[in-house]
Amino acid sequence: MIALTARPNRLIHEASPYLQQHAHNPVDWYPWGSEALERARKEDKPIFLSIGYSSCHWCHVMERESFADPEIAAVMNQHFVCIKVDREERPDLDDIYQTICQMVTRSGGWPLSVWLTPDQKPFYVGTYFPPTERYGRPGFRQVLMALVRAWREKRSEVEQVAAQWADGIARSDALDVVTGDLPDRQLITDAARAFAARIDPRHGGFGGAPKFPNTFALELMLRHWKASGDGLYLKLVTLTLRKMAEGGIYDQLGGGFHRYSVDERWAVPHFEKMLYDNAVLPLLYIAAWQAAAEPRFRRVAEETLDYVIREMTHPDGGFYSATDADSEGEEGRFFVWDRQEIVAVLGSDLGELICRHYGVTDRGNFEHSGKTVLHIAEPPEALAQALNLPLQEVEARLAEGRRRLLEAREKRVPPFRDEKVLTAWNGLMISAMARAGRSLRRREYTDAARRAADFLLSHLADGRGGLLRRYKDGQAGIPGYLEDYACLAAGLIDLYEATFEERYLNEAIRLTEETLRRFYDGSGSFYLTQSGSEPLIHRPRDLMDASVPAGSAVAAMNLLRLQPYRGDDRFRTTAEEAFRRHRDLMSRAPGGTATMLQALDFYLSSPTEVTLVGGAPEAWLEALGRRYEPNLVLTRVDAPRDDAPIWAGKAAVGGAPTAYVCRNFACSPPATTWEELAQYLGS
Structure with a gap:
């Protein structure tokens, strides 16, 4: 009983x-x-x-x-x-x-x-x-x-x-201190080759069932394509992203990604939706859109972020943590459909079209229930050809069917939503919203990032210069962990580059200083917990990527992204210590250190620093947003300033908006047109 x-x-x-x-x-x-x-x-x-x-x-x-x-x-x-x-x-x-x-x-x-x-x-x-x-x-x-x-x-x-x-x-998690040379690009090349060898050539993704997105490995492959020019890596990444977007792991009606697929075809997911997946995946889709110019990648990113704004946002600006896999005591009940339900909502003609598009059959594909997890079985182009209809008409009818099904689904009992606001995961989503706002020129995303950042900085500050981990029902608590400091700082850097509001840059620098003070071991590694925190049987380090990127890797990337604003080399030399310290781990376990390898790529690629002086023309920002520039540092000032190296000596020409492109401690001549700026950026 x-x-x-x-x-x-x-x-x-x-x-x-x-x-x-x-x-x-x-x-x-x-x-x-x-x-x-x-x-x-x-x-x-x-x-x-x-x-x-x-x-x-x-x-x-x-x-x-x-x-x-x-x-x-x-x-x-x-x-x-x-x-x-x-x-x-x-x-x-x-x-x-x-x-x-x-x-x-x-x-x-x-x-x-x-x-x-x-x-x-x-x-x-x-x-x-x-x-x-x-x-x-x-x-x-x-x-x-x-x-x-x-x-x-x-x-x-x-x-x-x-x-x-x-x-x-x-x-x-003991690490031997490695002295000597920094790791070179061969470490990244070897990792990218290892990842490529594991890609499923038919369905994309790594290995068989269950299949997880493994976003950070895919990001590294995209970076390696940029550095090497080898189109195989772009092909494998875009294959994976297409198959995911067509599968049931992606919510075809409401947008957003479920946690993972229980099969190798991305068809049937484990239905919970986690904030962190829906933060890191849109960034990968935006990068792929920039690299491959496929409109569908942009659409998936936008639909995912729209879902977060619509369903996962606290009224005051933070982002909720997750929604459950179950509703009414059954896993997936909220998301699955049968043919009769669809026809009842849409009528026979549109209902049959939607069933063909989303693979809805009498047999179903979900646990022998006769229910179907919606997935793209026949794309619009195939339907248009089979039905001898204009593609534009088919797409319009499919959009109408999606809209009406989503309205019908919203009347169902929804899965439970975990409404706690976690600092680290919010930092990841601030990055996603800010970078999407900048790259796609979508102000609503930038505004969502700004509101979330302001919420965290006011509600999750501990009053002593530090951060708290969790906010729920008006109460904040639990001392912040490495990932809280590192991910929020990263989000603030991205928000600065989307808005050029220096308060976010200054707070990112301050939080990075606090990261070093509270978590750094002095020899290239970072602890998960703060110094002086509750004694446990072990003080773990935050070394390996899991569902979220390793805090130590995010911290290393922050150090490099903020170095141009420093008058000393402390941030860069600390990142170099981290690369030396993690060199053997990156070699042995690239799958768990893909984010640290991305930071290494940033370091070895010599970041592209673009300084806008006297203005930020919308046409320039729009064109920059279309480019895949994973190692971009973007900043803006009104006139030359001596309080940061990146701003020193850079003046507007003739009072007109002017851009400078700097790499390897050398800067381009001033550019006053997009054509000049694009020339200095390179192909």
């Missing part, structure tokens, strides 16, 4: 929607903190630590099956101190114990289930456990009782395992 408690547990007082989702479990949950840890020490009880997030499908399943079961909860309450953690709020705890899980089981994921000694050392770990044995997995009740016996009868063996695993995590 499954039942909810009449009286909520301690999680009812937490801001995290994920913790709130467990507040009525019969489990005596604690949030992570001194109260729970002290109780475990005082009563000499092991800790059961459960880590997940609000839009995690299998987290919901385990909650329904086990944590809401009063009999299982009774065992948990009697024998363990039970702690629930939102991994999006506490990436440090997730990093530590996820790394242990991957080391021990060769896999990981969420929900993450870890059993700890009272001094926080893990001795048993897994992910999802069904309540009773199935799927080849032991039952959760079975695991609990086995661990109770082990704690009681084999305590010394348990503590020995805990000590070994704690030692393993301490050594897991």
